[in-house]
Amino acid sequence: MECSPNLKFGMALSAPFGSRLAYPQDFVGRYQSVVSRVSDIQVSLAAAYRINEHLSIGGGLVINFLSVRLTQAVNLGRLSSVFGDPIAEFKGSSVGAGFTLGTLYEFDDSFRIGLVYRSRIQPTVSGTQSVAFSSSIGIASPVTAAALSSNTGPASARFSLPDSLQIGFYKEIDDRWSVMVDLEWTDWSLVQAVTIVPARKASATVLSQN
Numbered sequence: 001m002e003c004s005p006n007l008k009f010g011m012a013l014s015a016p017f018g019s020r021l022a023y024p025q026d027f028v029g030r031y032q033s034v035v036s037r038v039s040d041i042q043v044s045l046a047a048a049y050r051i052n053e054h055l056s057i058g059g060g061l062v063i064n065f066l067s068v069r070l071t072q073a074v075n076l077g078r079l080s081s082v083f084g085d086p087i088a089e090f091k092g093s094s095v096g097a098g099f100t101l102g103t104l105y106e107f108d109d110s111f112r113i114g115l116v117y118r119s120r121i122q123p124t125v126s127g128t129q130s131v132a133f134s135s136s137i138g139i140a141s142p143v144t145a146a147a148l149s150s151n152t153g154p155a156s157a158r159f160s161l162p163d164s165l166q167i168g169f170y171k172e173i174d175d176r177w178s179v180m181v182d183l184e185w186t187d188w189s190l191v192q193a194v195t196i197v198p199a200r201k202a203s204a205t206v207l208s209q210n
Contacts, residue, residue, distance in 0.1 A: 006050040014042050016118070017161055025085065030073035034087065037069040040161070044100060056104040064096040064121050064161065070194065074131060084133065090155060090196050092127020098161075110172035120163035120190065129155035129198055155198045160190040 001009045017040040025034060046060030073085035098119040106112040130152040166184040173179060 008048050010046050010048070012044040012046070014044065015040060016042055016164075025073065025087070030085065031075050033070070033072050035069065035071045037067075039067040041065045046100065046102075048102075054106050056106075057102070058104075059099065059101040062098040062100055062118065062121070064098065064123065065093070066096065066123050066125060066161070067093045068125050068127070068157065070157075070196070086131055086133045088129065088131045090127060090129045090157065092125040092155070092157060094123035094125040096121045096123035096161075112170050114168045114170075116166045116168075118164045118166075120187070121161040122158065123161065125157045125159075127155060127157075128153065129196060153198060155196050157194055157196045159194045162187040162190045 003009065017038060019036065019038050021033065021036045023030065023034055027034065042065070043063045044060060045063075046058055048056055048058035050056045069089070069091050071087055071089045074088050075085065098121040100116065100118045102114065102116040104112060104114045132152070164184060164186040166182060168183075169179075169181045171179045
């Protein structure tokens with residue numbers, strides 16, 4: 001939306017993060033992860049101002065909607081060899097906020113460079129955690145199943161959605177051809193582990209991500 005020749009407002013809907021990994025329940029790494037699903041939607045509200053014929057700046061608010069499902073097998077030692085592994089599952093969602101800043105420099109009508117920084121967001125994901133055997137196995141171990149079900153209840157997880165820095169180049173070669181290049185850095189080193197903390201006094205669950 002253009003309020004004046006030099007001031008504009010905009011809105012964007014994007015999905016900057018998202019993944020789904022699913023392994024069989026006999027996967028060798030099942031005690032770290034069986035199913036991981038992260039769905040992330042962001043709404044960006046931004047304003048841009050042209051300072052002069054070459055330089056423009058912009059920035060705005062980023063609202064983040066995150067949905068998470070994480071599961072891992074639980075090692076019960078000898079019981080696992082008899083009944084199989086129970087599955088710990090966490091489902092949750094959150095709403096967080098961050099910001100974005102950007103600048104654009106136009107050398108002329110045919111050549112420009114843009115730089116955008118998107119802040120990290122550290123949401124607290126609230127939901128429920130459950131620990132249970134599959135129904136067919138749970139019948140065979142009612143005492144153990146009841147003990148595991150005591151770990152079911154509200155829980156929360158806190159982790160970081162990494163910040164990123166992006167630079168883009170645009171060069172018009174002639175009336176028909178243009179060249180564009182984007183380079184982006186994302187600070188994935190922030191995502192080392194996801195810690196799920198039950199509201200009850202049960203021990204926390206740590207999912208290594210690295």
